[in-house]
Amino acid sequence: MPSYPAAYQASKGSALDVDRAFYGRIGAQTEGRELVDQFVVPIRSGRAWTVPAGHVFRIVTVEGPQVADLNIWNRHNPRERFWASRTRQLQQAHVSNFDRLWSTLPYLRPLATITHDTLADYGIDEYGGRVHDLLGTRCDPYVNRMLTGEDFHHHCHSNLTRAVAPYGLTEFDVHDVLNVFQVTGLNAEDKYFMKACPAKTGDFLEFFAEIDLLCALSTCPGGDLSVPLWGPDARDPLEVCRPLGVEVYRLDPALLEGWSSPEVAAYRGNHGMTLPTPSWEKDPA
Secondary structure (H helix, E strand, O other): OOOOOOOOOOOOOOOOOHHHHHHHHHHHOOOOOOEEEEEOOOOOEEEEEEEEOOOOEEOOOOOOOOOOEEEEEEEOOOEEEEEEEHHHHHHHOOOOOOEEEEEEEOOHHHHHEEEEEEEEHHHHOOOEEEEOOOOOOOOOOOHHHHHHOOOOOOOOOHHHHHHHHHHOOHHHOOOOOOEEEEEEEOOEEEEEEEOOOOOOOEEEEEEEEEEOEEEEEOOOOOOOOOOOOOOOOOOOOOOHOOOOEEEEEOOOOHHHHHHHHHOOOOOOOOOOOOOOOOOHHHHOO
16 A cells, blocks of 8 residues: 655654754663662552653563553643644654654643654554554543443553542543553554554663653553453453553753753634724724
8 A cells, every 4th residue: 555645744943853863862871860760550550650851751561561551741730731642643643762742732842752662663563553552542441331331440541540649630631642562553444453562571662751741651451462352252361461660760961951841832822712893992093
């Protein structure tokens, strides 16, 4: 099948023209980093944490393949949060090195930029599958109840809801996700599919925080997705569920020379809501 040109083009000097030299150095020059936070997210659970602007964080497969659902907010204003669908349009449906995670309107700026992806060479498999998915969203107990008639309280939506509660956020703040380490695609019927996670122990996806972030991660109850979750062959995939690690690093200040957090979107219009003053109300002077 021939490839049609992308709708959004990264012309030189535009907002989509990422500085690959800068982010490449951040991903490659690790000797001056300082580990400032590290923890493990157990299976079928969630955890939230903060990342200061100019730091990096990694999600690590500490015991083998496992997929995860990631949410991101502006630490100081949770109305600004990760916008999966616009990121899918501006970047790719599956993200990797140098792709950016964009925030919602009216802010529209990069929240984070990917600086190191150990699965970057996965490419496209024989079914058209790719890794680090933006096509789908989080599993949730509502769909599960609809499809199975049963309640299960440790879907990614629920895990993320519990994770952000200590930060004053609720279920209404949980949003569409980046499915980390998850291989997905669209089949010949244009239907969403998921494949077994290809990650090995020690693989990671690393992000540079463009602003102060609040992040939340769910270790998906589907584990590595090697076991069907719905349909005639579905069963509990507990044996393929594994924990994930999170690491946060402060960078060598020299690496950040010349960098500053991106500003919010420049548009300051009123969306056409202000009408012209009628002639009979104008000052006759």
